[in-house]
Amino acid sequence: MGILSIKTPATTAPVTLSEAKAQLREVGTAEDTLITALITAATQEAEQIMQRAVMPQQWRWVMDAFDTDGDNRISIPTPARAVASVSYVRETDGTTVALTVTTDYLADVRSEFYALVFPAYGTSWPVPRAQPGAVEIVLDVGWADAASVPQIVKNWILMRVAALFENRAAWTSGEAIFRNQFVDRLLDRWTVATI
Known part of the structure; x- marks a missing residue:
């Protein structure tokens, strides 16, 4: 959640x-x-x-961990044009780490009603620090223009x-x-x- x-x-x-x-x-x-x-x-x-x-804007989806639907996917309940970024607070040193699209994660934004984010093939989500808001996904939302x-x-x-x-x-x-x-x-x- x-x-x-x-x-x-x-x-x-x-x-x-x-x-x-x-x-x-x-x-x-x-x-x-x-x-x-x-x-x-x-x-x-x-x-x-x-x-x-x-209209075009950016929304932030914040979680305490990489909450998934049981199949490693993160389902975000809003349509998006793109996933702008995925970052997390590293467990070991508290540093915020930006993940790289295609290398670390993939996004499916084809639906009119939700966005999916999941680890790239052969990878899994990293373990974030146990703190509130340790994971942030930034989405480009809204229709492209008027x-x-x-x-x-x-x-x-x-x-x-x-x-x-x-x-x-x-x-x-x-x-x-x-x-x-x-x-x-x-x-x-x-x-x-x-x-």
Whole structure:
């Protein structure tokens, strides 16, 4: 079992300010700052619902040891474009050691719903120091760019921006804003199931 956290957040949004303003039929610039904040909020909400990143970013999977599924594979419950690095704290001297892809480990990131990391052929996982967070795997997650984000995910974000914008008095005062469960079903195809 591991802990998944954001290492490097996304720096771009899946929808532009112009796209959001078109959805809102907003032509002026007075609300641009608010609309930009709503794009960020809606994107983060979509990520929370889908349990996956939308835009390119790096996530960190931290474990106390090389926890495997019994067959030496580490299954990480999020889709990834690539495994950026695998490192561990060496048992003997406490030094952090970076493993080398193809020599020490291999990664399978072909699934839309999880990533697998396993030792290279003829090798096994090293023994890390017995301490919390001794193993770290860094993943490149999210779709490659805004053009790669499925249109249905972008549509959901735009609809959520519109709902937040129309109810901005409630949003800024911290009140709950109704979420249309039927609209949320748009994200089902891209949601990572948790067991």
